[in-house]
Amino acid sequence: MKNKKGLPRGLVIAGLGGGSGKSVVSVGLVALLRRMGHTVVPFKKGPDYIDAGWLSLAAGRPCFNLDPYLMDEDGMLASFAEHAADNDFVIVEGNRGLYDGVDASGTYSTAELACRLGLPVLLVVDCTKTTRTVAALVLGCKVLDPNVNIAGVVLNRIGSSRHEKIVREAVEKYTGIPVVGAIRRMKRDIFPMRHLGVTPFQEYDGSDEALQLLAETIDKSVSLADVEPLMATPVMAPRQQNSGNCGGKAVRIGVIRDAAFQFYYPENLLALERCGAELVAINSMVAEELPDIDALYIGGGFPETSARLLADNVSFRQSIRQQAALGLPIYAECGGLIYLGEKITLDGEDYPLVGLFPVHFTLEKKPQAHGYxxxxxxxxxxxxxxxxxxxxxEFRYSKVAAWPGRADALGFDMKRGVGFIDGRDGLIHKNVLALYTHVHAIGTPQWAPALAAKAREFAGSRGKLCSQD
Incomplete structure (x- = not known):
């Protein structure tokens, strides 16, 4: 039955750690509820793009991030309320373990977020080669913080019916928390994996089949009749009135969105639109040149997996260089930074890039930066x-192999994190800023107005704004 509009119900799906099966349950549940005719808004705790992308695909609508570290609480809760309202369900996928935060107290943890949202937790537990110990783990989570409402448990990677029976009985006997699902061990990963973890759905030809399999798995292994009563109406902050244009004339901002560049928070794109920007989608592998735009936004992604196609599109790379020389404002993050470099070496082969900055990149086997x-x-x-x-x-495997510049010419001092080199980040060329760090518009409210203002300045320098109302 559909909920009364304006009052969604939901829960937080958490695990004991990374790889517990949160995404299988979260994405599968969202896909299943959507197939049943419900409107579902997914949220992802933390700065993750890839899991959020799969949740977005499952819901058929954007997945929004909730990050108590990157965002101030008022902004985060206002965003949640804005996007959750007038829907049937909200599903929030946690990150890492339930109580894992930035310190021993679990600050900014999934548990803390669940309490702020007033939502119960559905705990997913990996049961590989264990039985009664699962009950001890769940009980520990229950008693560690009584304010966290662990309403149900899903057993993951169950080996047999006997295995399920023992674990289910132990969990319910010692914790009093109902087991609402048991997922059998799968012979292969539904989500394709690679160096940064799960492969983005944009690069996986079998994404639709994966969604279908996930929905079928949840339908078969998790009792919706038991899950739905566990859901609750979240705490909804007052919905803020958005004034729309944050000041100034309308501008056109290009956004490179293709298999190589996929990492864009929907809130960032929305913030640009609310600053009066018309967003122009660009495919860097097929476009011959930049369209008529007033600024360019190049997000993160995996230029290394499309290096040959990017290198072969010589005219487009030249177009970016030419427009940057004319003063086109460009904001580039991580993968976008790499793309603006001179070349990247992969398996001993060099692939030429835009060449705006004389940087030679390589790809390492271990992360070169990972964290806030x-x-x-x-x-x-x-x-x-x-x-x-x-x-x-930051989260990257790329490394600066050679760069003739000086660190004191970079645009930021790193107070925390790695950055580009020597504790600094942000390559600068005229109106171009390219950095390894990703930002979120809710946590960095200066970002969208600054990019829109630069776009207006550039448009004005070409006389474009004079004829507009």
């Missing part, structure tokens, strides 16, 4: 005033 970052803007930064501090995050 804090940056302070330096003089000469085209998008941020000197001294402004922003929060972001």
């Amino acid at each position: 970052s804090i940056l302070e803007a330096r003089p000469g930064n085209p998008f941020y005033e000197p001294g402004v501090q922003i929060k972001g995050h």
